[in-house]
Amino acid sequence: HPMSLSRQGEGSTTEGADEYVELDLDKTLTWTGNAVIVQRGSVFRLPLLVPYPSVLAIQFEVEGGYDIEFSLTFKEDNEDEAVVMVEPDRVTDREGQLDIDTTGVCEIIWSNEHSWISSKTLSYQLQLAPKLDMRWRKRMMAVVTAATDFRMLAAVEMAERIDEDLRSLKQRTSLLQQTITSSKERTAAAHAKHERYLSHVRRLEEEVEAAKQHADAAAQELREAHADEANATRSLASLEQMRHLDDELTPHVASMLERCDDPLAMIYEAYAGSLYAPEESDRGDSRSMLDRAELLHFLQDLDLIGRGDPPEILFAIFSGCSQQLTLDLFKRALMRAALILAPDNLDGTENAEQAQPEQKVMWLLRTLADKGKRVKLPVLDLRRRIETLQALEKIGEITLEFSNVKPPSNEIKAESQ
Incomplete structure (x- = not known):
């Protein structure tokens, strides 16, 4: 059990140096009673609230050398019933300590029920000292x-994977072009x-069944070839579009x-510098520059991207940027993130037009302001x-x-042309 009572001098030290716990003497509580009379056949109870794991020092004696029955119970905060920590014992005095590793109510009981003739005069002093558990x-x-x-490592690993995607961009583009060429050849062969x-x-009517099976197989191959060609074409178009994100940076x-x-x-x-030790990032009077991992960490904190493998298109945020980002590059990267992460259909209707760059940037700013209320x-x-x-x-304000100011319609048309 987390508590034990020992006589002072016998068990006042703990079992080893590793078990030693300091006491918060500034918060020690003391209860003192002098000449407390316990009538014959009656019981004197003293409940003590234990708000912290503590050590309870108990010292009392009965005047005239008479004996009294002493016992102690403890009820933990999360338990319904009290547990007897010190069994009833008829003594004339007692001095010791009780080690309490939890919180609850400790009740000290002096019983004179065994005496039918004489009352007992009791003097006591109790001290409850909270423990400072450094371990x-x-x-x-x-x-x-x-x-x-873990959070810092996830952001750094994501930045490394994006660096790898950036380095292999040309190679992946070439492979997709080869796939498109190969798919066209397969399409022509399958069609023939x-x-x-x-x-x-x-x-040949007599071979209709056998020939039809071959035709079905060829049709399946044709569909697969068409699907491969369409997927490769879409992927290549997406990569090309990501490389020209800055073209959508309109004056508005x-x-x-x-x-x-x-x-x-x-x-x-x-x-x-938030992902690095203060002595490295804040050394001297020069200010730290934000790097890719820290920008990704910001987007993760605001739940705009997850902490797993990055989407392939996320490399476009850092296209043409160095590892360290200036303030202007940071704002440009946020604009690119808005164009990449914002839904194409912000109205939520089936026939709505594709969102304009201004609407996507507004979506990002409002999302940041809304996340800031809960993050x-x-x-x-x-x-x-x-x-x-x-x-x-401030972004929310x-x-x-912005909601009360709309850009001129002719400006948007001119930019779209």
Whole structure:
């Protein structure tokens, strides 16, 4: 059981140096009673609230050397019944300590029910000292550090995989082009085979069943070839489109980003160096630059991307950027993220037109402001966390201003042409 009572001098030391626990003497509580009369046939009970794991020191004596029955019970906070910790024993005095490793209510009982003639005069002193368990604090710090390291490692690994995608972009483009060429050849061959077997079916009725099976197989191959060609064409078109994301940076989009310069700069400074030790990122008077992993970490914290394998198109955010991002490159990367991550159909209707770049950037800004109301940001220190939440709140205020201002329709038409 987590508690034991020992006489002072016998069990006041713990079993080993590793089990030693310091006491918080500043929070020690003391109860003293002098000349407390316990009438004959009656019981004196003293309940003590134990709010922390503590050590209870007990000292009492009965005047005149008379005996009294002493016992002690403890009820933990999450238990319904009390447990007898010290069995009833008739003594004249007692001095010892009770080690309590949990919280609850400790009740000390002096019983004079065995005496039918005389009352007993009791004097006691009780001290309850909370324990300072340094091992528990170290374990908690280890748990928090492990969780933080996992989040940081996930962001860094994602950045490395995106670097690999960027390096292999030309190779993957060439392979897709080869696949398209090969698919066209297969399509032509499958089509010719399909026609040949169909003519056999028309000429030879006696072999209709066998020839029809060959024709069905050729038709399946034709469908697969068409599907491969269509998939490769779509993938190649998607890669080409991602490489020209900056073409959609219209003057109105640039104006929207300029309105958010201050809060975006606050986010940039809050996340710059956030994944690295303070002595490395904050050394000297120069400010840290934000890198790709920290931008990805920001998008992960706001639930805009997951912490698993990155989508293939995510490389377009960093196309043409170095590992370290300036503030301008950070804002350009956010604009690209809006164009990539925003749904094509923001209205949610089946026949709605594809969203314009301005609408996608507005979607990102509103999403950031909305996430800022609920996000916890556990990895950031207090200063960085406060700056980020203040910046997200400012973005929310700016988006409310945007809702009352619409860009000129002729400007959008001119840019789309």
